[in-house]
Amino acid sequence: MLTNALPTKIDVANLRKSFATDKGTLAVVDDVSLQVGEGEFIAIVGPSGCGKSTLMRMIAGFIPPDSGQVVIDGATRLQPSPQGILISQHGSVFPWLTVQQNLMFGLNGTQSMSEKIAIADHYANIVGLKGFEAAYPHELSGGMLKRVEIARALAVKPAILYMDEPFSALDALMSLRMRNELLKILGQERHTVLLITHDVEEAIHLADRVMVLSPRPTRIQATFEVKLPHPRKLTSPEVQRLRMAILKELGVDADAVA
Ligand SMILES: Nc1ncnc2c1ncn2[C@@H]1O[C@H](COP(=O)(O)OP(=O)(O)OP(=O)(O)O)[C@@H](O)[C@H]1O
Numbered sequence: 002m003l004t005n006a007l008p009t010k011i012d013v014a015n016l017r018k019s020f021a022t023d024k025g026t027l028a029v030v031d032d033v034s035l036q037v038g039e040g041e042f043i044a045i046v047g048p049s050g051c052g053k054s055t056l057m058r059m060i061a062g063f064i065p066p067d068s069g070q071v072v073i074d075g076a077t078r079l080q081p082s083p084q085g086i087l088i089s090q091h092g093s094v095f096p097w098l099t100v101q102q103n104l105m106f107g108l109n110g111t112q113s114m115s116e117k118i119a120i121a122d123h124y125a126n127i128v129g130l131k132g133f134e135a136a137y138p139h140e141l142s143g144g145m146l147k148r149v150e151i152a153r154a155l156a157v158k159p160a161i162l163y164m165d166e167p168f169s170a171l172d173a174l175m176s177l178r179m180r181n182e183l184l185k186i187l188g189q190e191r192h193t194v195l196l197i198t199h200d201v202e203e204a205i206h207l208a209d210r211v212m213v214l215s216p217r218p219t220r221i222q223a224t225f226e227v228k229l230p231h232p233r234k235l236t237s238p239e240v241q242r243l244r245m246a247i248l249k250e251l252g253v254d255a256d257a258v259a
Pocket of ligand 1: 047055
């Protein structure tokens with residue numbers, strides 16, 4: 002049980018990971034432990050190349066840790082599960098399928114075709130793609146493609162959403178819109194979310210807790226609770242104070258970016 006009384010969804014204990022490279026062993030993750038509550042939204046920020054993606058991929062079960070363990074719903078995680086969906090920065094929408102077919106892709110065989118279509122159309126609507134169900138990816142903008150990807154992930158109702166810089170390829174306006182859409186969706190359907198971002202404002206906008214990772218080999222350097230109700234006003238003094246404190250942890254001269 003976490004201090005805020007949410008049942009523990011993800012329990013990460015003493016994860017370590019090194020990679021063998023041409024130049025020898027590269028220690029990437031150094032003894033990371035964290036607990037995530039059911040329905041909690043955690044943002045992870047850290048210096049470039051510190052090991053954020055490696056940490057998330059271990060938690061999601063895509064790569065095995067050298068030591069330590071990941072327990073999800075009380076069971077040790079050894080491989081990826083359909084319960085957890087990873088949305089990456091590169092995107093993975095299938096170019097040969099329409100929006101509707103992409104959204105139906107991950108749905109399992111227990112639903113009839115008409116049920117699958119209804120689910121796909123519901124999520125297309127939620128992310129503002131109504132009317133584009135028959136369009137192919139090449140007919141969509143970058144922001145729309147990102148929305149297809151998020152809708153596809155949500156359509157399978159994953160218990161956990163792993164998001165690795167999902168909005169980093171978008172322009173600032175579209176990124177802000179996507180954050181608001183995500184918050185809207187999470188207001189309707191609760192998911193546990195782990196988000197990697199390099200954008201401190203995005204972390205504070207979305208998350209219940211922001212974890213700051215150290216340079217490689219990475220550890221959890223600091224944790225910030227964001228106890229602000231949604232919708233959050235990004236220009237508020239509380240948000241600005243948190244932003245300064247997190248930037249300071251990251252070694253950025255906060256006065257220079259104020
Ligand atoms: N499979 C691998 N083999 C060897 N080195 C790897 C492998 N995967 C990651 N690395 C190295 O581990 C380090 C951390 O990479 P990772 O992608 O986890 O960092 P990151 O914090 O997510 O980076 P960024 O901020 O640039 O997205 C990097 O130096 C990377 O080159």
